[in-house]
Amino acid sequence: MRRRQRSAWIAGTLLAIGLACLPLLLQIGLGRSWVRIADLALLYTLLALGLNIVVGYAGLLDLGYIAFYAVGAYVYALLDSPQFGLHWPLWAVLPLGAASAALFGVLLGAPTLRLRGDYLAIVTLGFGEIIRIFLNNLNAPVNITNGPQGISLIDPLHFGTISLAAPHRLAGLTLSPPLQYYYLFLACVLVVVFIALRLQDSRIGRAWAAIREDELAAAASGIPVRNVKLLAFAMGATFGGLAGGLFAGFQGFISPESFNLMESVMVLCMIVLGGMGHVPGVILGAVLLTVLPEALRMLGDWQLNHLGRVVADPDDLRMLLFGLALIAMMLFRPAGMLPSPRHRREWRKDARP
């Protein structure tokens, strides 16, 4: 026992050093643009971890998850941009964005809890579209969201007067903006991973698993199904809202087209491919699917440089590959690339009579 604990400590320390050095290596080896890609990968990890609570833990298929990301992003953008001339501090805006997203999560969850899995999927999809349509049209009669033009000049993430969009010197090292974003996002991801892991093993986590496996049986054994489901929606939405706020500050410009249905499907793909309900799997899925388009872009560059034209357009192939991967995963490895032991049992083909 003691030995296992020690090796866990060593592994953890190595992991921490690795994660801390990774962006520096990326910056030196591949350029700062890859640090930005790492930043995006961390944001998607946050999103995927949030959706994982709803889909992976509680078994509620949510196809409108990106709406919570949008709510978080717009809360940040409205309170920290020239749109209303507001420049609120980060410590107020990020929690407010996450809380607003949680509120929307409950608003969506409350009336739809009685619905079965597949109905729920369609209703959440509709909900996601409704949010996007409202964001796209709330520029008249009163201009709130600036409509399809989106909101630009959003303040970068900042602590007091320290803006992460400007380079800083720390202990003789110059930290470029993408590096600073990386460490902030990494900290958020670690917190969320911690919460997700603790939730999984908690009373609530076990209640979610029970609902996922058999709702009737769960209700019969005294689990307050309604509240526990609502909590899943709220928790998932909170993480989505947090990621949205970070995204708005990172990107500096948001518009409703960034929050379309395809993004929801992407995040779903991440957790399905990685392993539903299993935190390491979800992280793997998020990182893989963020880096993959980038790798495919290089494939396009390679074709241009070596063949003179794009023979197989990676953009054409990307979604096709994702679709095929979704089908193949469900048919041959339904629990994902890195499945959790419990899901592996559950998703065995003959699990249901």
Add this chain to the structure above:
Amino acid sequence: MTAAMRWPVPLLLCALALSGCGQPASNGKTVIKIGSASPLTGPQAHLGKDNENGAQLAVDEINAAGLTIGGKPCQLQLLAEDDQADPKTATTVAQQLADDGVAGVVGHLNSGATIPAAKVYSDAGIPQISPSSTATAYTRLGFRTAFRVMSNDAQQGGVLGQYAVQTLGARRIAIIDDRTAYGQGLADEFARAAGAAGAQIVAREYTTDHATDFLAILTSIKAQDPQLVFFGGMDPQAGPLARQMRQIGLNAQLLGGDGMQTEQFIRLAGNAATGAIASTPGLPLATMPGGRQFESRFTARFGPVQNYAPYAYDAVYVLVDAMKRAGSADPARYLAQLPSTDYQGVTGRIRFDAHGDLSSGNITLYKVEGGHWVPLQTLHSHS
């Protein structure tokens, strides 16, 4: 590109940043890097490649003619990146170009990519000239580095609004837009100009960029009996829209912007296209001051011009013109010269206003006659 190949580049960049000038090429000339960013894959790849080709042609011609800046012989090098017309990828690509030490950027193609990337270039102090983004917001962000050599939506919508009232004589106007940044921006500017010119906006309806059924909104527009219907959006919607106007017997003039002035519109609208009028910023290639020569040189190398190549071509010349006047290719030095640009390019005379927009842009109107777009007249916009 493999990691192994990229290792020395940052070191070179550091040297470059320290010395404040380009690295020497093998032939003793100083290399000046120019970035080109546009979608090279995906649905707009043909337009993105067109922009890159336009810039490449300019770079090659300048190099062939010999370039001297501040008394030193220099050589241009074009770095082309694929932004996939995606806002997130655009910022990544912008960062990459900034890291690669480009002196200026020609790009991006779409406003949705140009705007978020503009922040990265502004932070890095690198001048950016978009050859094709028309969203008004791009030059209103307060970035000193943002310029464009194409009329913006406000200029186009304004010209169209005046034209609808003053030339076409429309008094009662209905407006439809597709709720995209482009369509809504154009329609709002059109409404403002048409209203200012004395027309009455009798209906304001909306659709989406995936819609095919416009009968409901057209029927309620018909109840208002307008003389002209303005559509802010793209050809896949404009085509069926024209058909459905005819189907319900709405006999008003259809007017639109450059999103509608395409061959696809005529294909989709069928014989309902006849009589439709739409505008496009700039001049028809044949009537550009240097259009014919440009076209023959471009076609010989890359095949037919798709759309915006002449603007990308001019953008490179505008950057180099400012470098020559500043006597330096250092962005920090030559950026100050860009606002005072007065350059006679292939697309016309290029001067910038306080925002970095063209101070006078051309807008050409076309009408569908006999199954083809026929140029009607060219109007001038002023900022």
Add this chain to the structure above:
Amino acid sequence: MDILVQQLINGLVLGSVYALIALGYTMVYGILELINFAHGEITMIGAMIAVATIGALSGGALPIPVILFTGLVAAMAGCMALGYVIERIAYRPLRHAPRLAPLITAIGVSIVLQNIAMLIWGRQYIAFPPVLPQGWHTLLGARITDLQVAILVTALVLMLVLDLLVHRTRLGRAMRATAQSIPLAGLMGINGNRIISITFLIGSALAAISGFMVSAYYGLAHYYMGFLLGLKAFSAAVLGGIGNIRGAMLGGLLLGIIESLGAGYIGTLTHGVIGSNYQDVFAFFVLITVLILRPSGLLGAPATDRA
């Protein structure tokens, strides 16, 4: 007054197309309790095949009705084969897997079909060849075109035939029995797998016909057109009571009319505060409201929850 009649005609034609597609959703759901997300995409493939076939044949020596009929048959054959294959490959192996599995597969199939269509036919919108009659009639002060009449009549005839098939034939009885319980139907000598395949074939054939209609009506086809159509049709099926054939027909027609009147009148009713920019919200709003207030839909029997 003619404006209201015109909006009702617009809505009825749109609704009859929704209804035909909704039938495909409802039949599959009735038997398998599976939302066949890919059904909208099958409609799209039908439209694509029809437009491509008619485009290839038009200009030749064949008379126009023959060309149209060939296009329709090609679309139906293509879609039926596709529907059959999808069921065999993507859904049948997962019949006993957890609920989420076939749903995710269905999303995957949908994405794959879209992208295959894009690779085959390109990203451009394809125009429907101009071979259709363009005449119109006046009805109570509004216009109705020959094409609209043809769509309405065809849709009504098809719905009638399907209703008779399900309620009056041996095959229909077998389908209803399978919908009750596949194993129990099996005990009665009904081959469940065969019935499920037949259901997919019929649904896909209807999707092909609707795809043909949509592309002829709007004059175009596009690889992305199936998604929104499918979503609307699914909403219609839920509105009427999913699993219920007559409900799908009612739901389709109602949704078409709601959308048409909504987009046409909402601006006037709210004095421009809410305009036609919210028209896509109506379908979702109706869907959510119905699911919350009456989860079994207008005509559906209260479903027993086997979650």
